[in-house]
Amino acid sequence: MSTNKEIKKEKSEAEKQDERKRTKLENELEEMIQRRKQIEGRSNKLDKEREEMIERRKQMKEEREEIKGKRTKLDNEREEMIEVRKQMEEGREEMIEKRKQMENERDKKKEKLKQMQRKLFIFDLGSESLLKLFKNEKDKEKRNTIGEMIFLVGDIQEQNEQIKEQNLQIEKQDERIKEQNLQIEKQNELIKEQNNRIDKQFERFNMNSLTKKAKGLSIGKVPQSFQQEHKTQGNFLLN
Structure with a gap:
């Protein structure tokens, strides 16, 4: 004991x-x-x-x-600009066509005037000379022809002025079209810039996601090492 x-x-x-x-x-x-x-x-x-x-x-x-x-x-504005430019180009084509018609009419009148000149042996078509001829001519038929020539000269001069005006309008239209083209080019550059910014946003986001995943910090998931540590401590408590 x-x-x-x-x-x-x-x-x-x-x-x-x-x-x-x-x-x-x-x-x-x-x-x-x-x-x-x-x-x-x-x-x-x-x-x-x-x-x-x-x-x-x-x-x-x-x-x-x-x-x-x-x-x-920007895309919508560019489309509107393209439509405006298209309308201006159509208007320009109409003006060019109208000018051609006026030139054709003028050329016809010039040809008719030349025929009258040859018929009356008149080589000076200055308006003053024609007026003098008209006043001095006694022959009724020649007088009427000279009067018609005076009106033709006036018409030709008027059409020349109209053609000049049409040319000026076409030049102005060309300038406006050039300006529209420049605006569209600027819009294209802005849209490219916007696209680049969006691409960079995606790239930056993707890089951030890859970096986080590489560090084991992906969304909604605890790294494996942490899970293992939790598991070890749980077993310790049970023991």
Whole structure:
């Protein structure tokens, strides 16, 4: 039988062993709590980064939509300009056709005037000379012919002025068409710039997504190392 002294010694030794186990357990629990805090801190950081990335994605989407809206507006304006230019070109063609008709009429009158000149042997078609001939001519038929020639000269001069005016209008129309072409080119450049900005937005977004995935920070997913750490601590508690 064990003596009281031995019993006390064994009891003291058991208490010391229990104390060591309790101290070890407390230390392990404290370490586990610290690790859990670290994990929670990392998880919170991940959540924050994920929220920031979602917000950036939202902002980029809004900016992209805004750019697309501006680009659509530019496209519509460009189409309107193209339509205006088309109408101006059609108007220009009409003016050119009208000018050709006037030139044809004038040339016919000139030819008729030349025939009358040859018929009456008149080589000076100055209006004053024709008026003098008209006043001095006694022959009624020649007088009528000279009168007709005077009107023809007037018509030809008037048509020359109209042709000059048509030429001026065509030149002005050409200038307006050139201006429209320049505006359309500028719109094309703006649209290209908008397209480049949208491409850069997509590229930047894709790069951000790839970077986050490379760091194990993809949206809605905790990195494998963190999951493993959680699992280890859970097993420790069960044991």
